[in-house]
Amino acid sequence: MRYTKQTKAHPRHMSTDKITLRTPDVLLDPNLEFSTEEPPIRELVLTRKRCIDSSIVDSFLKLLRNGSDDILRQKLSSYSQAQDNGRANSSKKTSCEQYLKKELYPNWQTRDQIISFCEGQSEQLKHELDAGTSKSIRSNVIPEIDPRLDPYSARRIIYDREAAYKDWKRLNSWIENNKKVESILRNSSAKTLKQNCDQNADYMAQFFSFINKTT
Template identity: 45%
Template sequence: MAENERTFTAPQSLLDSNLTFLNDEPTPTTITLTRERCVDPSLINSFLRILRHGSDDVIRQKLNNYRKPSSISEKKCDAFLKQELYPNWQIRSSIISFCDQEATQMKAETDRKFSNTGSSATGTITDARIDPYAAREKLEDQEARYRDWTRVKEWVANNEKIEQILTSTTDRILRQNCEQNKNYLEQFAQFCKDNT
């Protein structure tokens, strides 16, 4: 089975800002996702961190760069949303979705493998009277097979929660600084539909 891969590059606005973090290795600006990266997400976490910092963490400063006291401030907010914020959110959402899909495939593959372990095709089943440790070994094998899947699912759930908090907070700040009657989360959903 061919391995799934997907490559993402940080938005140009982030690359131009020359983000660095103290006491840290250089931040990645491009990442290729694989199942292994989802199982050990340290590089993905670094990439998501620069994306989150480059938009949501500095949202007020970013808006100040776009929004000037003039009649075209609304257009400047729209420019920020379409050129910086929404593309950033979309990349983050796509990264989390990739790992979620990989977790779903891992579960299905592991279910198939494990459901076949008890069949006579894979060998004889040891009677518990002959080998009293066989049941425990079988349980340990099952746990080992599902460990990576569990790890990825927990990572996905944690990052979905982080995204929900960040986007909700940013939505509130946008309503305070741009157009208060707009639903920026709904606009983002439409942006994703238009840019897939």
């Protein structure tokens, strides 16, 4: 099961300079324990800069993953106990459906929005860099500079371009890494859901149906 970019679900995020995302109120159950060194980030204003310098985004994604896939069995148990203590099969099915719609699928969707937004910013950045390089070649943007007046100007222009391309490569690497993480987590969660809910259900297909209905 591979991570699939759902551009149809998030077209509005690809044309903006920033998006604001919040963690759901039900994300952190006070009865569940998490190992954390810092207070959780409950709201994220995502920009290109934060995609490139991703420490805050990484913390936000970690919070989302810790509160969903990483404690999936505990969450299912909690929902099951709320439905007649999980004694009836119908109650078990209902509790699974409630958890998927209220927590897990919205959580996955938010993570998709983050990755899709940063991927869109990566594509825009590459286009801007390529266009700028092409324009520079055609018009000789780098001027002839008297080294006695400013010996570092030409070198600084070249350095800035190289740094921008490094940012783009780092962002691409971050995107691919997080796609792999999502694929692994969702594959594992789908197996857990089959074991605890409905072994015949296609939970990824249900997720795609969910995001198409909510956008």
